[in-house]
Amino acid sequence: MSIADFSGRLRPDACPGALQVHEAADGPMARVRLPGGAISPGRLRELAACAADLGSGVIELTSRANVQVRGLRSPAAFAERIAAAGLLPSAAHERVRNIVASPLGGRTGLLDPQPLVEALDRALCGRARLAGLPGRFLFAVDDGGGDMLALGADVTFYDGRLLLAGVDAGLAVGADAAADRMVAAAEAFLDERETSGADGGAWRIAELRNGPARIATRLHATDTPARRDTRLDTTGTSAHAPDASAPDASARAADVRPASHPQAGSAVGAEGRAVPAAGMRDPSTAAAPRAGRVGQRDGRVALEVVVPLGRLSAAQARAIAAAAIATAAEMDGPEDTAGVPVRFTPWRTVVLLDLQPAAADQVARVLAAAGLVTDPASPWAGVSACTGRPGCAKSLADVQEDARRWVATLDGPPATPVHWAGCERRCGLPRGRVVQLVATGDGYQERQQ
Known part of the structure; x- marks a missing residue:
């Protein structure tokens, strides 16, 4: 549990x-x-x-x-x-x-x-x-x-x-x-x-x-x-x-x-039918982060950035802040001094909003160079982990390192999101359909959610 x-x-x-x-x-x-x-x-x-x-x-x-x-x-x-x-x-x-x-x-x-x-x-x-x-x-x-x-x-x-x-x-x-x-x-x-x-x-x-x-x-x-x-x-x-x-x-x-809700990836139209709408996430697969650009209604774009295993270095955080400020400096309006809006998400990603399309491409390159993920085809899009050893005394394994080694063997994101956990507490377990790899002290046991 x-x-x-x-x-x-x-x-x-x-x-x-x-x-x-x-x-x-x-x-x-x-x-x-x-x-x-x-x-x-x-x-x-x-x-x-x-x-x-x-x-x-x-x-x-x-x-x-x-x-x-x-x-x-x-x-x-x-x-x-x-x-x-x-x-x-x-x-x-x-x-x-x-x-x-x-x-x-x-x-x-x-x-x-x-x-x-x-x-x-x-x-x-x-x-x-x-x-x-x-x-x-x-x-x-x-x-x-x-x-x-x-x-x-x-x-x-x-x-x-x-x-x-x-x-x-x-x-x-x-x-x-x-x-x-x-x-x-x-x-x-x-x-x-x-x-x-x-x-x-x-x-x-x-x-x-x-x-x-x-x-x-x-x-x-x-x-x-x-x-x-x-x-x-x-x-x-x-x-x-x-x-x-x-x-x-x-x-x-x-x-x-x-609670009922529209079909995944849809909104309800005037006649009650489900119609496609951009930027909507399937609630049943809410655990799966995504990376890359999302079109906004006003013609600008948002950029969602996957943070590998949800751990952001101080240097990476500074890179996100600098990109938000530098991008806003090229725009007109009150955002010039504050920077474009930055949002953390429940999927352990970071979103920069209100970017011009050309600026989004530049920001994506800068953040990718900092070790963040802006490519939706990256294996990191769909992998999470708890803190593990040595940070958690209850953990039975260094799940962060084990997860990193496993991701290095992948060519793309897993078909179903995967969460690595160091013990039965399974801290940080995402919602939705998730494959759980739980440390036992003698390897990992696979569970399905």
Whole structure:
């Protein structure tokens, strides 16, 4: 069983952050939350400097589009520097700012998620009680393409409604009100934990017995008639409007179902048919990263870069920041000083947005020279691994080195994504269809997910 799926907790949540570090075998490890995976080139450059000056020089990418720095010689100095860089806006909430978002949102999908991500982050940090959320509680903002649906978020905004642990519980909401409703759902989760002794150790909504229905009941109970009247679905018509014959909140909440989504790589057209749309990821294969250019609706392109085994050296991080800044310097507009947007993704890739096609080619060459992957035919597109030895005391093998040797024998990406794990915890296991190679102390055992 993956550690991420383990329930019946017997120990407190020890999820690391920038202040509460994890004492790993190779020294203290800090995790920095990046809501929506967004980071400015300047902040990325400072993060690289912190990794080089205070740590092992490696920035690990996580499956929640966050980053972590290992081997810290001074965790206090690290926290002070990232706070000064604006990466630690709330000391109390720093471990609960877990927000993933469609990295190509606003460029290929229907919704630009970043304004909602920023509003949600502010709302989350603005409520003192929510500092008590478990460090694994996850929010997601989907741009309408469905790429966030397979990530198992506790609260997801998708297509004009909220999903709870991946379940459609009949909670329609507009994007302008979504941040408040998402944090209300988180507060309802805390309420359910506190009022049910058997579920008091739950870290996720899915770990509550009938969790989505119970939380939806609380949200329906606090829903005002004015809010119900003004909630709109994606067609612009009233959704879940009051009805004299409607069942009570408990009955409505019990009618929950797994969230449906368009066919992979498609959007829903005016007549309800699935039609192709660029930049959409198949939720069933969400583990597979991709590399290369993705066309934006405005004629510009995004460049997705695969980071081998999710480990970014300080030099590579500086190369990404420099490319983002240099590219923006050649463009007109307010991005000249900040650089083009940079997004980390849940697939442990990095995306540079809003590039001119010719500039994207140049950036791809520069980053490939730095050891990053911009070729979709590369064997690295589809291979991930946990930290392994020597960084993890529980690991039974140096999975990073073993994975690198194995990739060197490949001519192209594996047909199904492959994850190398040093023990049965299988940390970092991607979502979707994955071949798992789990160290046993006497080689590896293959599993299928």
